[in-house]
Amino acid sequence: MVSPSCLPLSDPLPQITSAAVVPKKFRNPQRKLHIGYSKSPTRFLKSIPLSPSLHAALQKTVPLVASVAILLWSNPAKAGFLSGLPGIESVPGPQLPQIDFLNRFNEENQKKYAEFDERFKTSPLLKKLLEQSKLNKEKNRQEIQDKYCIRGAEWGVGDCSAEGMSSEDRENFIAMLKQKAGVK
Known part of the structure; x- marks a missing residue:
């Protein structure tokens, strides 16, 4: 050896x-x-x-x-000894010098934008569009409900099922649903 x-x-x-x-x-x-x-x-x-x-x-x-x-045998990553301490983002930055001209300009712009927002929120055009949106939402909901009711009657499932009806009654019922929904 x-x-x-x-x-x-x-x-x-x-x-x-x-x-x-x-x-x-x-x-x-x-x-x-x-x-x-x-x-x-x-x-x-x-x-x-x-x-x-x-x-x-x-x-x-x-x-x-x-x-x-x-x-399989690798150890999971563990937080270091600084994991409980706040990071650099919690330290406040230095105080920047204030420029009066920029401060006044910023305040004027903020007031102007607040006035524009208030004027837009109270405008008759916005009120009209919101009302029309509510009406369209209800109309679309009813159209979708009618469409699924017709489909359920044709397939024989759901609340609008025509399963227990005779074939003539079933056809009349589906025709009545289509007429009510405006579907041809």
């Missing part, structure tokens, strides 16, 4: 060949078992004597297993 003090500095771990570890009857001259430092897991897998199908299966599943292991 090589003592750690005798290892060269350029190679952090020694390379051990299959002659030292694997018995003669299991040795494969094409592949060698290298135990030690390797830059990639696929290079390490290629150095183990395996059947080609098992080697291909391991080469595909090892990265998948490693990814799943990282996802």
Whole structure:
């Protein structure tokens, strides 16, 4: 066995060949078992004597297993020691100098906008449009209700079902619903 003090500095771990570890009857001259430092897991897998199908299966599943292991065993993110403290947004900024001209201009604009809003809210045009909107809403609600009632009568379902009626009464009932709704 090589003592750690005798290892060269350029190679952090020694390379051990299959002659030292694997018995003669299991040795494969094409592949060698290298135990030690390797830059990639696929290079390490290629150095183990395996059947080609098992080697291909391991080469595909090892990265998948490693990814799943990282996802399942990773610790959830924890808040740091500053998580309970207020952030920089809670610190008031410096007091900016007040310019009288800009302050007066801002106040005048605010008054002007408030007057415009009040005038618009009390305008007869807005009142007329709001009233028309309410009427249209009721009319549209009734049209939708009539449409579903006609459909229910034709299909034999719902409140307007004509299921228990004779075929002549059913046709008369559906015609009456269509006439009431203004559908042809």
